[in-house]
Amino acid sequence: MTVTERVATKRAAIDWAGLGWMFLFFWYFSGVTQLLIQLTGTAGFAGFRQAFLLSALWLVPLLLFPARARLLAAVLGGALWLCSLAGFGYFLIYGQEFSQSVIFILFESNVSEGSEYLAQYFAWWMVPAFLAYGLGAWLLWRQVRPVYLTRPVALLASLAVLFASVGYPAIRQFSKHDDPLAALENFEERIEPATPWQLVVGYRQYRTQLANMQALLEGSKRIAPLQNLQDAHAGQPATLVLVIGESTNRQRMSLYGYPRQTTPELDQLRDQLQVFDNVVTPRPYTIEALQQVLTFADQENPEAYLSTPSLVNLMKQAGYKTYWITNQQTITKRNTMLTTFSKQADEQFYLNNNREQNARQYDGDVFEPFAKVLADSAPRKFIVVHLLGTHMSYQYRYPQEFEQFTDRSGVPDSVSDDQLPTYNSYDNAVRYNDHVVASLIKSFAASDPNGFLLYLADHGEAVFDAPKDEVLGRNEAAPTSPMYTIPFIVWNSPRWQAAQPRDVSMALQRPYSSSHFIHTWSDLAGLRYAEFDASKSLVSAAFKPRPLLIGNPEQPQNLIDFSLIRPKTVIQAADLVQAAPPAAKVKAGAEL
Structure with a gap:
């Protein structure tokens, strides 16, 4: 048989096995890490699916130039292997998926810090793991062969x-x-799980969000300080702690009367706590809510966060060293504002570098940096601890030992069998959140501080709750009470309480919006300044009840007074909102 005949024979039948080996070789560089992510339950299936589809892209040059198939596979494979080492190695060390947040941390760290991280997490088994990973790629490359097609x-x-x-x-x-631009960002989100796009997209997003953050920080520096600031505790050592929760509806906490024991540790501490039971958030999304909680912005002045000092800058002006410990994602398009707030602090601890929010990440990670900050020698400290709390997906928010609720005990009859696993996982997440918050209080108390710890959530979450028990998540266009009712508790140290005795029993049931939080915090901290409004402080004798406005302040005609909506009639309020979709439901992975 002549050479021409042999080639013609090869082209007559498609070498499916050869195509399979080609695909498996290129899939390897994204697939191994994504497979590990799946096997460990670190994140959902979307990343694995996208990496699988995108791996086929590298077949194109081999199909078009079959005579050079092995050479092309070697060149492309070598480049993909080098790019994949970042994601593979990062997963081995941290158990998380590589993302632009990691790139942010890398560029924000110096060589010394990077060396410390590697030294802390490096283990002997990583060397054979990397060698085995490289060996696997080489063995697959040996199976690559030309696939001749017409x-x-x-x-x-x-x-x-x-x-x-x-x-x-x-x-x-x-x-x-x-x-x-929005289309490009969504497209990038879909290709990001695959090598080398995790690096390419991650770096581009890092540069974009870094520019946005730097613009916000520059704007913050130009904001004038508060006028006539006075501190009742000036010159005294003090440690004040703000713990910000996430997606936690107080109606699902036994501390607030929920029949299931979802907050056993806080229940035990109740005699030491001031538990405020009528606080609501103005917005059901993290960024929009915290833009008001952490600044002088509110529903009537929503843009004031750009022109007034933040809570962090207020505490710095009062002479406190400031710290920000966060288990939220570091730098994404949605979280740039949060990162901006954190960068205003003197020291930051970024703990969550997962590519997507729906990934296994436990808030117990905050304990170590919190203990480190408490031990800091600074006489006056302001500490923000931002938790991931009970954010979707709930099963990723708690370790196995906190899976307390698995059956229908204590579950409303309205919850269907299909809804039950999600309902239970949310309660389990609340129970673990209880452990985290109570542990922070106990750790703080053990340091014998002069100060207080305040915990509130950014917003609530509807998880098949009344008054509309088919709703899951948050939807500002169709509001229900669980989306807005939030926990708000204060623990005062004995030293702080003795120096500043305050009876807040009359304030515990006051209707209050966290949009005015900065005034309450200032009051508790003993701070006064020209911009302070005692009538907006939950604990002030001069407190003045106001409408609890919820909704999008950019559409003032759609704002609703939450205090006028009884839980059983909340759904009727949706009729007041223009273009409210029927039976609105927020999918898992909804934006913060």
Whole structure:
């Protein structure tokens, strides 16, 4: 048989096994890490699926130039292997998926800090793990062989691969969004799980969000300080702690009367706590809520966060050394504002560098940096601890030993069998959140501080709760009470209480919006300044009840007074909101 005949014979039948080995080789560089993520339950299936589809992209040059298949595979594979080491190694060390947040941390750290991290987490077994990972790639490369197709078939196959891997996702996003930038961002989100796009996309997003954050920080520096600031505790050692929770509805806490024991540790501490039971958030989303909670902005002045000092800057002006410990994602488009607040602090501890919010991340990680900060020799400290709390997906928020609720005991009859696992996992997340908050209080108390700790959540969460028991998540266009009712508790140290005795029993049931939180915090901390408004302080004798406005302040006509909505009639309030979708439901992974 002549050479021409042999080639013709090869092209007559498609070498499916050869195609399979090619694909498996290129999948390896994204798939191994994504498979580990799946096996450990670190994150959802979306990343694995996207990495699988995008791995086919690298088949194109091998299909078009089969005579150089092994050489092309070696070059492309070598580059992909090098790029994949970042994600593979990061997962081995931290048990998290590589993201732009990691790039942010890397660029914010110096060589010494980077060396300390590696020394702390490096273990002997990592060397054979990296060698085995490289060996696996080499063994797969040895199986790669040319797959000969007729030129038209090769071109058609290449176009099909391009369309399936990147063409269709791109067309879908650009057809869904009128804004090309929004379409690009959504497209990037879909290709990010695969090598090398996790580095390319991560770095581009890092540069974009860093520029946004720097612009916000520069704007913050130009804001004038508060006028005539006076501190009742000036010159005294003091430690004040603000713990910000996430997505926690107080109606699901036994501390607030929920029949299931979801907060056993806080229940035991109740005699030491001031438990405020009528506080609501103005917005059901983290960024929008905290822009008001941490600044002088409110529903009537929503842009004031850009022109007035933040709580962090207020405490710095009062002479406190400031710290920010966060288990939230570090730098994403949604979280740039949070990172800006954190960068205003003197020291930061970023603990959550997962690519997506729906990933296994426990708030117990805050204990170590919290203890470190408490031991700091600074005489006056202001500490913010930002938890991931009970954010979706709830099963990722608690370790196995906190899976207390698994059956229908204490569950309303309205909860269906399909809803039950999610309902139970939320209660388990609340129970673990109880452990974290109570542990922070106990750790703080053990340091014999002169100060107080205040815990509140940014917003609530509807998890098949009355008055509309089919709703899961948050939707500002169709509000229900669980989305807005939040826990608000204060623990005062004996030293602080003795120096500043205050009876707040008359204030515990006051209707209050956390949009005016900065005035309450200032009052508790003994701070006064020209901009302080005692009538907006929950614990002040001069407190003045105000409408508890909820909704989007950019559409003032849609604002609703929450205090006028009884839980059983909350759903009727949605009729007051323009374009409220029927039976609105927020999917898992909803934005913060």
